Amino acid sequence: MELGHIVNNNQTKAETDEILRKTRGIKELFQSKKGRKILGGCLEDKLIVVEFMQPSTRTRLKCELAGNWLGATVKVHDEIAKTSMAKGESWFNHLLTFSEAGADILAIRHPENFLPQRLALLCIEYHFREKIINLGDGNYLHPTQGLGDLFTIEEHHRKKFGKEPLKIAIGADMKARAIHSLVMALGKYPVELTLVSWQKPEYLMRREFLQEFLENGVKFTEIDKLPLGEKFDVIYWVRYQIEHGPEGEKEERQTQYNEDFPVTPEFLNAHLKDDGAFLAPGPMTKEID
Incomplete structure (x- = not known):
């Protein structure tokens, strides 16, 4: 089942049931050394970019650990001042950069309501390769x-x-x-x-x-x-x-x-x-x- 972007909680019941089923399977595999080895190859060719533009302890740690446990390459930006956004870069060019760099996922937390939803629409409109995961937008949603x-x-x-x-x-x-x-x-x-x-x-x-x-x-x-x-x-x-x-x-x-x-x-x-x-x-x- 291809879920695409996860920027809200409007998944169908069938999609939500599938997420719960797969999560149970991952949890079960993680209990054994053999299972963890299997999980470690699931995303071995994937690049995950994580951007936190608001403070976080638990969500950031879980996001990084999950990517690492599943074998992905995880790159973290945790300050907007350290990105070209501080120079006035548009969100279009921000997404384009990650897409051209081969990012498969952009997981983002941002203080602005609805921003992850807008980014997902940009990715769809311009066929950028990355999927957006909303790790919290303002005081609106926290889908994960x-x-x-x-x-x-x-x-x-x-x-x-x-x-x-x-x-x-x-x-x-x-x-x-x-x-x-x-x-x-x-x-x-x-x-x-x-x-x-x-x-x-x-x-x-x-x-x-x-x-x-x-x-x-x-x-x-x-x-x-x-x-x-x-x-x-x-x-x-x-x-x-x-x-x-x-x-x-x-x-x-x-x-x-x-x-x-x-x-x-x-x-x-x-x-x-x-x-x-x-x-x-x-x-x-x-x-x-």
Whole structure:
């Protein structure tokens, strides 16, 4: 199955199922020395260019390691000042350079919303060879994080996933791009979503995502705190997105957020089923006790 560019989470259910199946196979192979040797030849003739124009620890490390483990040549740019973009180079010429150099993949994180999608369209229009992988664009999407989280949920609830509705609580800063991608990925499967957030416009889920859920028959409710006694199969909790917060109020809002949405043993005992899974995409600050 040829997926092409991965710049959002609009893959079909069949494509998503195939991604999950292949990921399980890779994970199984990685458990043995023989399997790792097999994996090491999968991309041995491929060139992956990785560009991080925003800070990253986990995504950058995972991207580099994955490329290396699969045998690819991986080249990393982590500062725009070290590329010709600092001299005014256009995105067209940026992509053309990588295409002419033989790049097969450009994996990019950028502070501008929708940029990876635009780059993919340029590659299609001008027949550039590289495929674009979105590692996070502004506060919009993080497709690889969403697929990774979906895989974790599927692995944990293998017997129920896709067969019966999973009760999933997601909180609490709904502007987080990891949440946007996860809910789009989950929308292909039977789930009952509870979105937990401060009931203020700057923290609520984007309306276009909620509209997409409604159009696809996904059940969800929006509340400002979890009901006492209600338990979930999955709790997915993100930190306050301080990098996107208003200047002059970041520290104050961080403190208030941690007070309003703490993650403690008492919280998990009250709201997570005995066989449930708690997911918290990094980085962590002070919200988990």
